[in-house]
Amino acid sequence: MRETWGMRTAYCVESVRGAERALMARVPEGALMQRAAAGLAVACGQLLGRVYGARVVLLVGSGDNGGDALYAGARLARRGAGVTAVLLDPGRVHGGGLAALRGAGGRVVDAVVGGEGRSGAGAGGGGDADSGGAGSGSGRGAGSGAAGFGSGSVGDVAEGALAVVGRAQLVVDGIVGIGGTGGLRPLAGRLVRAAQESGALIVSVDLPSGVDADTGQVRGDAVRADATVTFGAYKPGLLIDPAREHAGAVRLVDIGLDAELAAYDRDLEALQYVDVDRLLPVPTAESDKYRRGVVGIVAGSARYPGAAVLAVAGALRGGAGAVRYVGPAADAVIARFPEALVFDGPPAKAGRVQAWVAGPGLGDDAARLRDVVDAEVPVLIDADGLRLVDHAAVRARTAPTLLTPHAGEAAALLGVSRAEVEAARLDAVRELAARYGATVLLKGSTTLIAAPGGGAVRVNPTGTSWLATAGSGDVLSGLAGSLLAAGLGARDAGSVAAFLHGLAARLAAEGAPVGAQDVADAVPLAWRDVRG
């Protein structure tokens, strides 16, 4: 669905906690958790369709994330759902939430054998509904917490808890939220597996438990949710793979944090349609081809002439007034695109160019690459260009530089493995931008764009895995180069190009395989979609 509101932002845990403290000082005690729980209960109700009579199971950890789940469970129980809380750490549970659930007629079972006494598991159990239980700040029950969640071995899982999970229609993952570190521990992992195998809908509270909120890393077992209801702000992990894939559909519940968050730097931002619309270079009455920008493409080789054609195809759809191709694939380029200007000499002698793209299918043509890197206009370096380029020369450039590696190329630039880059994309893109003093667009299942001076990293919200097809990266570099020539800064050019490219791929694919050329051909559809 087309979103018409602006920039989506994400904040790290430290900022969310800081903003939350500031807000808590201004609102009645417990108000934020009630707002969170209310939003969570509404989302659960919508997923269930019919709340009355539904079998809901809450997986409740030791912190406020579990508290949210318990209060939401109480709301669902009051609407007639059969709600059972499974306590992973019966000695440490949010007291107010537990009392509220019991007061609403919810049941409570312990996840571990022999813990029943402490949490008073079973139906009823009294407690003063919604009174806040212990009445303390967090309202957590006191207890040793020695058994169970942290230390419990898998063999300790109570059969009753597994059985109740197996019968659930909806499982609420309140195991851990922003207080979590590392993957799911064994006891939680066992219950989550049971939930996953039962086919129940799984809703994560704030974050899928087990993923890293700040980086999107998944270091062990983690919940795979159908939906995640997050509070106050998106966290980076909800927008970056591999964690993003665990979150399912993400819904943000407003708990009034925005004004407080304004005091913090955003960690991530994702352009939306309106933002892209504002950035698109649209010609005016005074425009001519030079004012619109000329983009130069140094790409292709005897072995890879197609890369030249695809980069030019992308460039022609990016808003520059002219595309100048420089290299040995001029015949192939002209045959497909007679509007391209072609030249088979050194880039420095090619004529006027406002931004260069160098690298797709370039082979070993280091000389042409050097010419481009020495040019005092914005330069995009991709593919073979990233392998050949002199790193010191990149750092020494004064005009904007945009590097567009995929994970494998990023790994080579950083001297780590591809898997390490894919597991920690945010760290990788920031590190590359800092090391090369360049804007870096890291491609892949989550495309990220980082500027050399730090600041918010852009995350691209469009795209489809159908884009994982040979040559689609060449189209992207042409497109981004064209936007650079049209006058966008490197961060905007990279993020607008990624947005259009991902949208074009979705429009072209519609659930079926596409080639890179199809993606290039669909870029005008993406423009119209954005401008419409």
Ligand SMILES: NC(=O)C1=CN([C@@H]2O[C@H](COP(=O)(O)OP(=O)(O)OC[C@H]3O[C@@H](n4cnc5c(N)ncnc54)[C@H](O)[C@@H]3O)[C@@H](O)[C@H]2O)[C@@H](O)CC1
């Ligand atoms: N920050 C906010 O603005 C708000 C937070 N709320 C909720 O509060 C949550 C944060 O609560 P907490 O600070 O109590 O933290 P959590 O509930 O996320 O975690 C609590 C405890 O879990 C344990 N733990 C950590 N990693 C674990 C792991 N891998 N496996 C098992 N146990 C682990 C630790 O003992 C930790 O102290 C948020 O995610 C959200 O759900 C909401 O109630 C409303 C507002």
Ligand SMILES: Nc1ncnc2c1ncn2[C@@H]1O[C@H](COP(=O)(O)OP(=O)(O)O)[C@@H](O)[C@H]1O
């Ligand atoms: N799993 C994926 N999901 C979404 N997009 C992907 C995925 N894998 C690759 N892409 C996108 O496809 C394009 C591939 O570019 P690249 O790896 O350079 O391929 P090539 O060199 O063949 O052109 C990039 O835009 C990248 O972000």
Ligand SMILES: [K+]
């Ligand atoms: K959770």
